[in-house]
């Protein structure tokens with residue numbers, strides 16, 4: 316699904332208004348009307364009878380006046396508060412403000428602290444709040460009276476419907492700019508905004524709905540959207556051609572495992588099998604080969620040179636021999652980063668052109684030697700902790716700047732990055748950001764990442780380009796987690812439950 320930044324949204328609106336000649340006040344009418352319909356529905360469903368619209372001085376406030384007018388026309392008790400002086404309101408917002416005043420709708424200004432008392436009382440006496448203080452026009456931090464108003468809205472614990480974006484939330488980054496309204500529903504105008512799809516923005520937006528405000532959707536192409544929200548329609552799978560054999564579905568190699576981490580190797584390989592690979596080869600330290608073999612029948616298991624249950628540098632030639640026979644390779648799950656593992660991984664990467672998925676200990680191995688991946692056909696799959704080690708940034712800084720961090724990493728190292736978190740983000744070499752929509756908190760469990768690695772390498776082996784393998788792999792991994800949650804619940808589900816759910820997740824994907 317298309318996602319537009321606030322600047323791109325403004326540009327699309329400009330094209331609609333200036334080039335297409337669609338009157339801006341019509342767009343505002345459509346926006347306000349759509350929100351009003353939703354508010355009416357919510358009020359009827361929840362037995363609510365009175366609403367208060369809290370408006371800012373810009374066009375977001377203008378949408379709010381249209382909401383108020385429509386609610387009033389439908390016989391709903393509605394009051395309007397304007398944060399700032401009414402005299403300073405201009406343009407379409409002014410036109411709509413005049414209309415509601417002419418109709419006799421109650422409109423009050425909040426320009427000084429004393430006004431807050433009455434607003435607080437009105438909030439207490441009302442059932443629902445329409446938040447129309449700031450939309451895509453927010454610049455910098457919310458301060459002063461507006462900040463206090465936002466805090467009052469949140470303290471009121473009323474049903475809040477936000478217009479376009481919860482006021483105070485940065486539409487592009489999902490960060491809270493000083494204070495932000497906590498909405499139950501956000502009705503965003505025509506296209507999703509990145510800040511609604513990433514934490515903490517997700518928690519402020521509540522349920523996000525998209526309102527058709529009459530902008531021709533094809534205009535989005537003119538601003539070349541670089542953010543995408545990945546939903547099932549974007550990753551529909553094709554049925555297999557009946558006239559095929561296992562050679563058509565790729566041979567993958569997974570280099571994984573150590574004495575204390577046999578499970579990681581098992582899960583990555585089993586997940587590749589379940590994702591549909593024609594052939595999976597799993598290379599593990601020689602001493603754990605029998606254990607794996609007794610648990611995993613569908614893969615071919617190779618024993619690598621090792622020292623104390625950890626692969627040794629001597630295994631390099633064995634690994635290359637196997638790489639030669641493979642279409643795609645995953646390295647990392649459960650390897651440990653003891654001994655010669657780091658050097659070994661560096662040399663494997665340096666000397667192959669095959670598509671690679673690097674996860675877990677392969678990422679640890681790359682700390683301080685990242686230049687080796689530059690321009691290679693590599694997908695890196697770090698979680699925030701691994702990303703922090705790779706980049707030298709703090710986890711908090713990564714979480715607060717997910718898009719920027721992911722993008723600048725990819726720009727620098729020319730790889731595909733899967734940055735795993737509560738909302739996994741994929742950054743690709745063409746500068747795009749894909750935000751995944753599937754998955755749940757039950758997936759925050761050991762081995763979940765190994766399953767993802769197996770899925771992505773399987774898709775690479777089946778001929779998906781790196782970008783697609785990453786986006787599809789992350790989506791179906793999350794979906795498998797959602798399937799597992801249905802029967803096991805978030806507490807009890809395990810990585811094995813996720814991998815066991817891959818077939819069902821993929822089958823649903825076939826339906827589109």
Ligand SMILES: NC(=O)C1=CN([C@@H]2O[C@H](COP(=O)(O)OP(=O)(O)OC[C@H]3O[C@@H](n4cnc5c(N)ncnc54)[C@H](O)[C@@H]3O)[C@@H](O)[C@H]2O)[C@@H](O)CC1
Pocket residue numbers: 328339342343346347371372373374375376378448449450451452453454455456457458461478479480504528
């Ligand atoms: N332009 C159009 O044609 C349309 C605009 N729409 C609405 O218009 C919104 C964007 O409108 P605007 O661009 O007027 O912007 P906003 O209404 O989001 O906010 C702008 C106002 O807030 C003030 N402001 C910004 N940052 C501030 C801060 N940190 N502290 C205090 N005041 C601050 C500005 O001075 C301005 O008065 C969208 O979110 C959407 O709701 C759409 O609904 C309909 C079409």
Ligand SMILES: [K+]
Pocket residue numbers: 375446447448449450477478479480481482
């Ligand atoms: K708003």
